[in-house]
Amino acid sequence: EVLLVDSGGGLVQPGGSLRLSCGASGFSFSGSWMTWVRQAPGKGLEWVANINQDGSEKYYGDSVKGRFTISRDNGKSSLYLQMNRLTVEDTAMYFCARVQKPFARSDYWGQGTLVAVSS
Amino acid sequence: DIQMTQSPSSLSASVGDRVTMTCRASQSVTSYLNWYQQKPGKAPKLLIYAATNLQTGVPSRFSGSGSGTEFTLSIRNLQPEDFATYYCQQTYSSLMYSFGQGTKLEIK
Numbered sequence: 398e399v400l401l402v403d404s405g406g407g408l409v410q411p412g413g414s415l416r417l418s419c420g421a422s423g424f425s426f427s428g429s430w431m432t433w434v435r436q437a438p439g440k441g442l443e444w445v446a447n448i449n450q451d452g453s454e455k456y457y458g459d460s461v462k463g464r465f466t467i468s469r470d471n472g473k474s475s476l477y478l479q480m481n482r483l484t485v486e487d488t489a490m491y492f493c494a495r496v497q498k499p500f501a502r503s504d505y506w507g508q509g510t511l512v513a514v515s516s
Numbered sequence: 517d518i519q520m521t522q523s524p525s526s527l528s529a530s531v532g533d534r535v536t537m538t539c540r541a542s543q544s545v546t547s548y549l550n551w552y553q554q555k556p557g558k559a560p561k562l563l564i565y566a567a568t569n570l571q572t573g574v575p576s577r578f579s580g581s582g583s584g585t586e587f588t589l590s591i592r593n594l595q596p597e598d599f600a601t602y603y604c605q606q607t608y609s610s611l612m613y614s615f616g617q618g619t620k621l622e623i624k
Contacts, residue, residue, distance in 0.1 A: 432613070434560075442552070442560060442603050444613040456611055459517070492559050500566040501607035502550045506559035 399423040399505045403493055406510030413483050413514070419476040419493030419507050427451075427471035430496035432503060433478050435489040435512075443489075446478065447496065460486070483514045518542055518609050522602075522616035528624040534592040537619040539604035541585045548608035551580055551589045554618075555600045563602075564589065591621075599623050 405417040419431070433445040446467040447456045455467050466479040476493050490511050494503035519542040529535045539549065547567040552560040562571045564580035567587055577592045591598055604616040 434615075441601075441618045442554070442605075442615040444605070444615060447610075447613065458612060494559075497565075500548055500550065501613065502562055502565035502571070503552075503560070503605075504562050504565075504571065506561075509559055 399495070401493055401495065401505055401507035403491065403507035403510040406491065406512045408513045408515065409483055410516055411484055411514055414479070414481045415483065415512060417478040417480065417491055417493075417510055417512070419478075421474045421476065421495070424495065424505075426469075426474040430498060430501070431467075431469065431476045432494050432496050433467060433476075433491060434494060434503070435487075435491045436509075437486075437489040440489075445491070448476070480512070483512075485514050488512060488514045517612055518545060518606050518614055520604055520606055520614050520616035522604060522619050524619060525617070526620040526622060528622050529594055530624045531594055531596060533594045534590065535594060535621065536588050536590045537602060537621075539582075539587045539589070539616050541587075541606055541608075544584045545606040545608035547583050548606055549580075549582070549587050550605045550607060551578075552603045552605065553598075553600045554603065560603065596623075 400422045402420045432447045448467045464482045468477045490509040492509045494506045521540045549567045551564040554560045601618045601620045607613045
């Protein structure tokens with residue numbers, strides 16, 4: 398069974414940092430692109446970042462570019478999102494998902510982890 | 517950047533109805549278009565990929581059509597569990613996988 402478990406969310410002050418994790422099992426993690434998607438309270442889905450199988454390719458949404466870093470540890474079957482210089486606009490539920498190519502469909506998702514940025 | 521626009525923003529229908537919603541891209545995404553269903557407090561669920569392909573396990577009352585810049589998601593014989601928010605997502609541009617703003621399907 399494919400399982401993705403998101404963790405690491407919490408309350409952080411503006412300007413602070415947080416590292417999210419996504420633990421994967423039940424599929425070839427090292428053979429899969431992965432992605433982070435977020436959803437602010439009451440809002441729609443926003444794509445955040447993608448990473449390829451070996452971590453050599455990374456892509457970011459404009460709103461997080463230069464502040465967030467996506468990474469992975471294939472030995473631990475884990476995906477990460479390092480978030481720096483957080484603002485209140487980063488308050489959201491963050492989901493990791495597996496990306497299946499071709500057509501880059503996100504077929505399995507974590508349950509999400511909530512990040513709240515507030516003073 | 518490729519912008520995705522969904523219409524309508526909300527839609528009311530009854531159990532047993534057929535509904536159609538639209539997703540438009542600001543430039544051609546060929547068939548790199550996926551549809552997701554999301555219920556409150558839950559992660560999105562993949563319904564349709566590559567514009568027309570039904571994801572394994574998704575009921576056949578869901579269907580997708582279109583290519584280029586205009587796409588539709590249709591649901592026939594609406595069931596109570598289908599009332600949710602639906603999002604399209606383009607994955608044509610590797611630099612940014614953008615979502616539409618969503619269509620909320622409500623019970624009439």
